[in-house]
Amino acid sequence: MSSSTAWLIILAIGIGTFALRLSFIQLLGRASPPAYLQRALRFVPAAVMAALVLPALVNVNGAIDLSLGNERLLAGALAAFVAWRTRQVLLTLAVGMAALWLLQAYG
Template sequence: MTAATEVWAIVVAVGVGTFCIRFSFIYLFEYLSEVPDGLERALRLVPAAVLSALVVPAVVVVDGSPALSLDNGRLLAAGAAAVVAWRTENILATIAVGMAVLLGLRLVV
């Protein structure tokens, strides 16, 4: 195999793999006659848990360790963005305010 076909084979394999992961439960749930009550309640909590698990480390962890001081501009920026998200539920405004605060802090410090 040449290098190019090898790369393409990997691209296709990764693509098929990621599709299978995404399709897994969406496909399998067809075979449940009904979704058990407890499972449904647990699954309803997934968005809050996953999104928080994505956001909090991205804000708090700097260079591999938690940084909870004001030196970490991301804390203030995320705080301001959270207020905007809560008040307006506007995604663009949230991003704009968060980025503006972070950039502003870098210019000041």
């Protein structure tokens, strides 16, 4: 593939992404979405966060590891528990990172 073709593809993808996001901003700015859509959109941030975090917790060296020897999974489970009980982001991050460091140092 030539460099000009690659740049054209990158440009087209950028324009497409911008147009897609702009269309939602324009549509939601003119009319209020239905109640069922508003309820569904509340779960998007949590779903995106889970989709980003879960593979990092269970994928160890290219394989799924759900054992108690997986330090990342244990630290993530502890952080999820702290988040559920306290609903404090900084405390959740601190406990999760401290647990991961301790488990990696002594595990």
